[in-house]
Amino acid sequence: MAAITEHGLAELTMAGLARRLGTSGGHILYYFGSKDQVLVETLRWSEERLAPRRAELVAGSAPAGERLAGYVDLYLPTGAADPRWLLWVDVWSRTIAVPELREAQAELDRGWHEDLVRLVDDGVRAGEFAPTDAEAFSVRLRAMLDGFSTQIVIGVPGVDRDVLADHAKDHARRTLAPALL
Amino acid sequence: MAAITEHGLAELTMAGLARRLGTSGGHILYYFGSKDQVLVETLRWSEERLAPRRAELVAGSAPAGERLAGYVDLYLPTGAADPRWLLWVDVWSRTIAVPELREAQAELDRGWHEDLVRLVDDGVRAGEFAPTDAEAFSVRLRAMLDGFSTQIVIGVPGVDRDVLADHAKDHARRTLAPALL
DNA sequence: CAATCGCTTTGAACGGCGTTCAAAGACCGT
């Protein structure tokens, strides 16, 4: 992750990474099998580091609306070169050619999905949100967040992370708003 | 596009493409400059082929709701290996390393955005949709569609193109529904 | 203590990639 942050994913080669780690390219592949596996394991590691904060958002005692806003902020890339999202986009394009990546990737997604469903159900149960199909809500919101994240991380001119975050939060607020009476 | 359809983007090499075209790799690069440019020009060509149908959706006389559903169907990939969307995902990951692609890509996006804004404004003007910030609606819906498209084209297990299309259409319908009184 | 044996680690070699470029070919106005 540090290597990606410093020089970008495109500059990350087996030989370069090995040099940085004081070992050889062959050695890395002895354990990981392929560069694809290195990348997907790095993504997994990166996602695991977010797990505690995500768990807190699901289990926390703050109003569900606030926790949902926190979920959006945690999901989106921090900025134009967020290494976690560089990995996501790269893994997407590699998944098309390398089916072994598909399951790992689907599994990471599932974690985000299940937590969001719990969070929304929690808010509904507390009467803070209108009765909602949490599954459908999660599928839609996360797709929107994926689209926003892509734009942010590839640096589409004129897009601003915080503006897009507000779009997502506003969408959530309106969709989950309890009926006025 | 035919080569991508038949063998996938990962198998598409300069030498292989040249052989298929009865020419040499150097010759393709004489005109295109780089493989990245070949891909982005191919994407542009592919998008241009959709332009007439998109224009018809904007200018058509059918109810705006129906035209919006048509927009969703045109936007999403046709299936798991839609070559247009293989190119999109590939261009996303290359854009990160090759800034020259960014403008081309943003420009293609702009076309979809502007047409969707017109379509929604049209529906609002006709009283078919509630008064809506069409800009914001377009930013959100297209992000959602990008997220869905990614999942479809990379073949996430368990996702179905038509189910996701219905999600998008339902989101649009609910968001744009005129108030009940 | 030496021999053995599995697990690590190396780095040279490999095939294939996108790209470059000197040379050859084709075309055309004069």
Add this chain to the structure above:
DNA sequence: ACGGTCTTTGAACGCCGTTCAAAGCGATTG
């Protein structure tokens, strides 16, 4: 028939991810 410009080729280049034979290392054993 010549000259000049634009095309086209294909060999060469540097770099990539990956493979694999050989060497290194440490623990187990007689």
